[in-house]
Amino acid sequence: PPPHRKPRPALGFAAMPQGDYIELHQKRHGRRMDYEERKRKKEARAVKKNSKDARKLLGAKGKRFAKKRYAEKAQMKKTLKMHDESSSRQKVDDDVEEGAIPSYLLDRDPTQRAKVLSNTIKQKRKEKAGKWDVPLPKVRPVAEEEMFKVLRTGKRKTKQWKRMVTKATFVGPGFTRKPPKYERFIRPTGLRFTKAHVTHPELKCTFNLDIISVKKNPNGPMYTSLGVMTRGTIIEVNVSELGLVTPAGKVVWGKSSVEKLSFFCPSLRLKPCSINQCFLSVQANTRRLQITRRMMAVSMLSCSCEALIQFWLRC
Amino acid sequence: EMDGAGGNGSSGSVMCQLVSAEGEQLGAALYLPHNVGPPQLQDIVNQLLHNEDKLPYAFYVGDEELSLQLGAFMQRNNATAEVTLRIVYQPQAVFRIRPVNRCSATIAGHTEAVLAVSFSPDGRCLASGSGDTTVRFWDLSTQTPLYTCKGHKNWVLCIAWSPDGKHLVSGSKSGELILWDPKTGNQLGAPLTGHRKWITAVSWEPVHLQSPSRRFVSASKDGDARIWDITTKKCVISLSGHTNAVTCVKWGGDGLIYTGSEDCLIKVWETTQGKLVKTLQGHGHWVNSLALSTEYVLRTGAYDHTGKTFSSPEEMKEAALARYEKMRGNAPERLVSGSDDFTMFLWEPTISKQPKARMTGHQKVVNHVYFSPDGQWLASASFDKSVKLWNGITGKFVAAFRGHVADVYQISWSADSRLLLSGSKDSTLKVWDIRARKLKQDLPGHADEVYAVDWSPDGEKVVSGGKDRVLKLWMN
Numbered sequence: 001p002p003p004h005r006k007p008r009p010a011l012g013f014a015a016m017p018q019g020d021y022i023e024l025h026q027k028r029h030g031r032r033m034d035y036e037e038r039k040r041k042k043e044a045r046a047v048k049k050n051s052k053d054a055r056k057l058l059g060a061k062g063k064r065f066a067k068k069r070y071a072e073k074a075q076m077k078k079t080l081k082m083h084d085e086s087s088s089r090q091k092v093d094d095d096v097e098e099g100a101i102p103s104y105l106l107d108r109d110p111t112q113r114a115k116v117l118s119n120t121i122k123q124k125r126k127e128k129a130g131k132w133d134v135p136l137p138k139v140r141p142v143a144e145e146e147m148f149k150v151l152r153t154g155k156r157k158t159k160q161w162k163r164m165v166t167k168a169t170f171v172g173p174g175f176t177r178k179p180p181k182y183e184r185f186i187r188p189t190g191l192r193f194t195k196a197h198v199t200h201p202e203l204k205c206t207f208n209l210d211i212i213s214v215k216k217n218p219n220g221p222m223y224t225s226l227g228v229m230t231r232g233t234i235i236e237v238n239v240s241e242l243g244l245v246t247p248a249g250k251v252v253w254g255k256s257s258v259e260k261l262s263f264f265c266p267s268l269r270l271k272p273c274s275i276n277q278c279f280l281s282v283q284a285n286t287r288r289l290q291i292t293r294r295m296m297a298v299s300m301l302s303c304s305c306e307a308l309i310q311f312w313l314r315c
Numbered sequence: 316e317m318d319g320a321g322g323n324g325s326s327g328s329v330m331c332q333l334v335s336a337e338g339e340q341l342g343a344a345l346y347l348p349h350n351v352g353p354p355q356l357q358d359i360v361n362q363l364l365h366n367e368d369k370l371p372y373a374f375y376v377g378d379e380e381l382s383l384q385l386g387a388f389m390q391r392n393n394a395t396a397e398v399t400l401r402i403v404y405q406p407q408a409v410f411r412i413r414p415v416n417r418c419s420a421t422i423a424g425h426t427e428a429v430l431a432v433s434f435s436p437d438g439r440c441l442a443s444g445s446g447d448t449t450v451r452f453w454d455l456s457t458q459t460p461l462y463t464c465k466g467h468k469n470w471v472l473c474i475a476w477s478p479d480g481k482h483l484v485s486g487s488k489s490g491e492l493i494l495w496d497p498k499t500g501n502q503l504g505a506p507l508t509g510h511r512k513w514i515t516a517v518s519w520e521p522v523h524l525q526s527p528s529r530r531f532v533s534a535s536k537d538g539d540a541r542i543w544d545i546t547t548k549k550c551v552i553s554l555s556g557h558t559n560a561v562t563c564v565k566w567g568g569d570g571l572i573y574t575g576s577e578d579c580l581i582k583v584w585e586t587t588q589g590k591l592v593k594t595l596q597g598h599g600h601w602v603n604s605l606a607l608s609t610e611y612v613l614r615t616g617a618y619d620h621t622g623k624t625f626s627s628p629e630e631m632k633e634a635a636l637a638r639y640e641k642m643r644g645n646a647p648e649r650l651v652s653g654s655d656d657f658t659m660f661l662w663e664p665t666i667s668k669q670p671k672a673r674m675t676g677h678q679k680v681v682n683h684v685y686f687s688p689d690g691q692w693l694a695s696a697s698f699d700k701s702v703k704l705w706n707g708i709t710g711k712f713v714a715a716f717r718g719h720v721a722d723v724y725q726i727s728w729s730a731d732s733r734l735l736l737s738g739s740k741d742s743t744l745k746v747w748d749i750r751a752r753k754l755k756q757d758l759p760g761h762a763d764e765v766y767a768v769d770w771s772p773d774g775e776k777v778v779s780g781g782k783d784r785v786l787k788l789w790m791n
Contacts, residue, residue: 096469100428100446102766103472103515104603104682104724106536107560107577 139218139232142167147219147228151186162186168193170214170227170235185226193229196237212236329385331400333360336691336708337646344399349386356381360404371407373750376400378706378713380750405691408731410620412774414746415789418760419776420458422786424451429780431473431767435480437618438773440497442483443780444471450485450493452500455776458788462500466493475517477528478616479631482545484531486514492533494545507543509550512536518566520586522616523639526632530586532572534561540574542589552589556582563605567648568613568639569665575602575652583664595662597670600655604684608649608707611688611728612642615772620730622773642690649707653681653695661693661710672710676703683725687732692749694735698722702737702747714752718745727770727777738765738779744789758789 427446763782
């Protein structure tokens with residue numbers, strides 16, 4: 001490249017006159033004699049130039065050009081279509097719908113039949129499925145490193161057989177720790193929860209209900225026995241305050257719901273998640289009846305913990 | 316006659332009085348010995364009525380059929396011989412239809428659910444209307460499709476043969492009616508427009524009132540019924556008065572038109588000027604279906620089981636009139652309406668505005684009611700999965716047929732009134748024996764709901780169509 005050449009500025013800036021001196025000159029001295037003819041001929045040639053560019057342009061320029069051309073084409077098509085539409089109104093033909101039914105069924109609501117059918121199918125499926133099946137299709141398995149923190153004990157802090165649970169837990173009201181010497185899993189009091197926020201998804205009201213027990217943790221029976229509450233855990237809450245009655249007429253005092261955590265972290269506030277399926281357990285004398293019911297969203301309230309951990313449970 | 320008066324049945328004779336179905340006594344009271352059974356009673360009745368041919372009769376004491384000898388019957392029922400036994404005799408059809416038990420053909424052709432099927436009055440042709448907007452004619456001898464008639468813009472909801480078998484009219488969801496020629500499959504003229512909503516039912520004028528058939532009445536969701544003339548291709552009269560959809564319409568043999576509607580009323584119209592004659596009130600919910608006691612005769616016109624063909628319209632008219640008169644007898648026409656309020660009413664519209672009987676018992680919507688061809692029985696199909704049989708004259712409940720596992724949609728009688736066919740949502744058809752009051756034959760085979768059934772007037776074939784888009788022909 002020859003030296004001492006000024007770098008050319010971007011085209012856009014050079015094409016823009018700063019000021020109105022061009023218009024002034026045009027007003028004062030008029031245009032060229034052959035301006036109109038030249039303009040006409042240039043426009044006539046523009047079609048050829050356009051097509052040449054469309055064929056020859058490469059790289060970024062080509063892309064830009066193609067995009068611009070496409071947008072122009074789409075606009076042209078729309079205007080043509082608009083002009084094509086005739087002013088005379090045509091008779092609107094009803095589309096022939098699917099699902100032909102005879103005249104005696106026409107005025108009847110088909111959704112009722114469909115709903116009954118789907119309900120019966122769902123009922124059958126639920127009966128077949130396991131009692132404590134977690135309805136979450138995919139529960140992310142929680143790794144042990146995430147769940148437990150290794151506690152070093154001993155005089156030289158070399159023994160590593162103790163684990164401290166790092167997730168929310170539930171211990172029953174009559175809970176007494178094992179002697180520290182034999183305690184393998186430590187559940188810190190700061191992470192023990194007794195109450196849960198339960199929200200009805202339709203009614204949008206939240207209740208603060210006591211937790212009765214942790215029914216099942218999908219990560220394993222060990223976690224269930226520890227009372228750890230992670231995503232997908234089925235817990236039982238005391239709904240006697242709500243005054244619910246089963247179809248059989250028995251009063252519901254305990255309800256199970258499934259927790260769903262978006263992610264667990266004691267220090268972070270969690271976003272509420274979508275709601276899951278839940279099972280209703282009814283204590284009728286000593287028998288437990290499993291009935292599937294609609295779900296309510298449940299959130300947890302901690303009394304002593306600063307961080308707010310949200311559990312969304314559906315019951 | 317044995318003189319055994321005063322005996323308590325041990326002497327061996329019973330005092331009997333033969334009574335006709337309408338209540339007229341036939342002859343004087345007779346002493347009949349105990350070994351007299353139905354065959355002998357038939358002879359006696361034939362003699363007393365001076366019948367040239369030996370016609371079969373069925374005998375009923377109380378509501379129970381007399382099938383054993385008198386003595387055994389008396390013993391079983393512990394009836395005393397001191398009371399005169401009233402035996403009601405009912406004429407039976409001379410011919411006997413064999414129950415269908417096998418599917419002889421499954422004919423595919425329609426591309427959408429079959430919504431209506433109908434045999435022609437002589438039983439020789441078959442037509443069906445479907446959700447794919449076509450009407451198809453089928454050849455019964457080869458059991459293959461004959462013509463595919465396109466012309467409708469939306470689902471073909473109802474089809475009706477003219478009683479002389481020369482025309483077929485079909486009504487669609489877009490409110491138009493098209494006339495077809497069954498021999499060529501061609502459309503006759505332009506579609507008849509006038510209704511604003513879909514057609515729910517079509518009924519032709521009986522052939523004994525006018526032959527060749529010219530007029531028919533169509534009912535629509537928009538609330539009026541229209542009488543059309545096929546020669547002028549115009550709507551002659553519009554019967555408006557209903558405030559809601561008209562669900563069913565029947566052209567009676569006396570020249571009155573009966574319309575049932577979703578506004579819970581049944582209106583009776585006269586046909587010359589289209590004036591409202593009567594309004595029959597009583598139902599609490601939509602009137603779904605109407606049935607006339609002479610309906611079968613009106614539908615088949617002049618054709619009967621003998622398979623006779625007629626050369627001229629006048630001949631047809633006379634024959635049809637003769638059949639109609641015989642069917643009616645002296646009694647007025649009876650009308651039965653089935654409704655969404657789970658009950659049915661039995662009316663005698665020419666006599667009074669009040670219903671003659673109310674038939675309760677169904678637990679869900681009554682979808683279809685149908686008189687037997689001889690007018691003695693009435694059958695009703697309901698969404699409570701049962702078909703109920705009622706006495707066609709008094710409206711008294713006779714029997715319930717249970718067997719279906721889903722809503723029963725349509726029923727059809729065999730031409731001799733001995734068998735009843737029902738098609739249901741559970742994709743089966745069932746043939747019920749009226750005499751034994753039990754299931755005679757189960758006809759599974761459809762893949763989906765059965766929407767329409769029909770028994771051919773000659774009793775040979777049954778056709779059924781439904782959601783699985785095929786037509787099934789059943790034979791013996």
